[in-house]
Amino acid sequence: MPSIKVENLSKSYGSFKALDSISFEYSGNRVVGYLGPNGAGKTTTLKIMTNLLRPDSGNVLINGINVNHDSVVALNKIGSLVENPSPFPYFTVEESLRFVGDLRKVPKDTTTSKIKELSDLLRLPPLKSRIGQLSKGQRQRVVLASTLISDPEVLILDEPTSGLDPFEMKIIRDLIKELKNDHLVLMSSHLLSEVAEICDDVIFIGKGKILARENVADISGKFQTSQVEIEFLGADLTGVVKSLENMGYNVTTSNGSKIRIKFSGKDEERAKILADAMKLAPVISFVSVGSALEDAYISILGGTA
Amino acid sequence: MRDDKSPVFDFSNYIVSLKYQFLFYLRSRRFLGLFLLVLIVSVAVSLLLVKYEYNFLKAGDSSSFFNGYLSTFAVTLVALVAAFFGGDMASMDFGTDSAYYSLVQPIRRSTLFLGRYTAAVILTFVIILVYYIAAIFTSVYLYDSVTSQVLTSLYLVFLLTMALVAFAGFFSSIFKSPLVGIIVTVLFVVLIIPIIQGILSAFAGIEPWMFITYAGSIVSLVFLPSYPLKEVVRAGRFTTYTYNPAFNESIYIMLGYFVIFLAVTLLIFSRREIKG
Numbered sequence: 071m072p073s074i075k076v077e078n079l080s081k082s083y084g085s086f087k088a089l090d091s092i093s094f095e096y097s098g099n100r101v102v103g104y105l106g107p108n109g110a111g112k113t114t115t116l117k118i119m120t121n122l123l124r125p126d127s128g129n130v131l132i133n134g135i136n137v138n139h140d141s142v143v144a145l146n147k148i149g150s151l152v153e154n155p156s157p158f159p160y161f162t163v164e165e166s167l168r169f170v171g172d173l174r175k176v177p178k179d180t181t182t183s184k185i186k187e188l189s190d191l192l193r194l195p196p197l198k199s200r201i202g203q204l205s206k207g208q209r210q211r212v213v214l215a216s217t218l219i220s221d222p223e224v225l226i227l228d229e230p231t232s233g234l235d236p237f238e239m240k241i242i243r244d245l246i247k248e249l250k251n252d253h254l255v256l257m258s259s260h261l262l263s264e265v266a267e268i269c270d271d272v273i274f275i276g277k278g279k280i281l282a283r284e285n286v287a288d289i290s291g292k293f294q295t296s297q298v299e300i301e302f303l304g305a306d307l308t309g310v311v312k313s314l315e316n317m318g319y320n321v322t323t324s325n326g327s328k329i330r331i332k333f334s335g336k337d338e339e340r341a342k343i344l345a346d347a348m349k350l351a352p353v354i355s356f357v358s359v360g361s362a363l364e365d366a367y368i369s370i371l372g373g374t375a
Numbered sequence: 376m377r378d379d380k381s382p383v384f385d386f387s388n389y390i391v392s393l394k395y396q397f398l399f400y401l402r403s404r405r406f407l408g409l410f411l412l413v414l415i416v417s418v419a420v421s422l423l424l425v426k427y428e429y430n431f432l433k434a435g436d437s438s439s440f441f442n443g444y445l446s447t448f449a450v451t452l453v454a455l456v457a458a459f460f461g462g463d464m465a466s467m468d469f470g471t472d473s474a475y476y477s478l479v480q481p482i483r484r485s486t487l488f489l490g491r492y493t494a495a496v497i498l499t500f501v502i503i504l505v506y507y508i509a510a511i512f513t514s515v516y517l518y519d520s521v522t523s524q525v526l527t528s529l530y531l532v533f534l535l536t537m538a539l540v541a542f543a544g545f546f547s548s549i550f551k552s553p554l555v556g557i558i559v560t561v562l563f564v565v566l567i568i569p570i571i572q573g574i575l576s577a578f579a580g581i582e583p584w585m586f587i588t589y590a591g592s593i594v595s596l597v598f599l600p601s602y603p604l605k606e607v608v609r610a611g612r613f614t615t616y617t618y619n620p621a622f623n624e625s626i627y628i629m630l631g632y633f634v635i636f637l638a639v640t641l642l643i644f645s646r647r648e649i650k651g
Contacts, residue, residue, distance in 0.1 A: 120479045122649040142381035146481035155475030160402035172391040173480045
């Protein structure tokens with residue numbers, strides 16, 4: 071059973087403490103989202119987990135093997151996509167994939183069939199095209215394919231859909247969803263909708279500390295604070311906001327012709343808000359906004375960004 | 376990394392690294408470019424010597440021809456080719472996003488580097504062989520023979536190649552940009568070291584034993600039956616000195632460069648963190 075264990079991991083860059091004794095542990099087939107604002111320590115964690123950085127203290131165990139003490143054996147169990155990896159620009163797509171297959175001692179026939187399979191699955195560019203001629207999205211897909219050549223049990227993905235077009239994002243999301251049936255995936259992302267769609271668990275990190283660990287299914291009950299966004303006809307809403315507040319509504323933001331109201335989430339209250347708003351000014355649109363994960367993110371990490 | 380308990384050396388992964396580094400040099404057209412350059416230089420030098428120095432050369436023998444042919448350009452040529460092959464062996468990862476592709480694979484960094492180093496040494500030597508082959512043909516044309524000292528010189532030039540590629544690899548490990556590593560190596564070996572060596576030896580009277588270019592001159596000196604290790608020339612108020620390395624001394628210097636720079640580079644390459 072695949073497992074990741076991070077024990078009291080600390081890392082500083084000069085006087086800046088990037089990671090402050092963080093710990094977490096997961097096992098089994100699942101996708102774990104790693105969330106936090108820029109500079110929170112996400113990439114530093116993932117770099118230590120892939121032996122690109124050494125921790126000041128603490129350990130990372132992949133399937134029980136310490137990454138920094140037995141790197142070759144541990145890295146053989148990990149497929150990773152950290153930062154913006156690029157195979158060597160003069161290699162072809164096929165050579166780049168075979169390079170990884172050879173280093174991971176995958177039999178040649180298996181590599182050949184894996185390349186064919188991944189080429190179809192990830193819609194890779196022609197196998198004879200040079201890496202240097204590919205777009206960022208195409209390169210990203212080649213690297214993702216390379217992480218799967220040896221079918222490692224643990225995948226570490228750092229913002230795997232960052233900078234990709236919607237078509238490429240969908241391919242990669244669909245793949246990760248498929249992978250979670252028989253892999254343990256740790257992925258960082260800024261896209262909360264993506265994390266909500268793919269992940270089973272989430273870790274929130276801020277200023278180098280783990281602030282919370284949640285099961286995605288449980289977040290809704292714990293954090294969701296429903297809001298509606300109402301767009302009125304006309305720009306000056308001072309009087310409308312004042313009236314809504316006098317009615318006891320919690321107006322969270324007011325921007326131009328739009329306002330947001332926080333409420334319990336019950337449909338009866340939602341209907342009452344709409345009815346009251348229509349009494350005050352003509353309503354152009356009325357929509358529910360926000361998500362449980364977004365609310366959790368703001369609630370947990372709001373003070374750390 | 377220092378505390379790593381993974382096997383120190385994995386021969387199959389060493390071969391994979393070697394194979395793909397060959398591919399890298401072939402695909403980047405670096406090998407072809409340098410091969411053609413050295414081929415043109417070799418043929419041009421041979422033709423010019425035969426055309427303009429024919430009578431002078433005819434009066435000598437194969438050994439004196441090889442000494443003259445190699446003393447003018449051989450060390451510079453080895454240095455140039457070694458710089459182009461070795462000057463980005465480490466920075467091709469550190470200075471690019473390829474680090475996130477290659478250094479996360481299950482291979483010790485030292486093994487990865489040694490594969491690259493071996494590829495660079497082999498291809499540098501193959502290209503330098505072209506320069507020697509042109510001289511061998513010229514010698515056969517002029518004298519119907521080739522001195523057996525060529526083999527000794529080839530052995531020495533192989534040592535020189537190992538030392539210079541290790542030296543170039545060192546620069547590739549301390550600079551992030553692959554291009555800077557290559558340029559700095561070329562500047563050092565072709566310009567800075569020869570200038571300092573010249574000043575130290577000619578005017579200060581200090582034997583420049585610490586310089587690889589000094590040791591490298593043995594590849595042509597070996598063709599001479601004997602040569603002075605030190606010459607002093609006084610002209611009025613000025614005194615100039617000329618130093619030549621002894622055979623064994625040259626070997627020690629080249630081995631020293633090979634061992635020290637390869638060890639330091641392996642240490643840097645293995646320990647360096649990818650901070651981004």
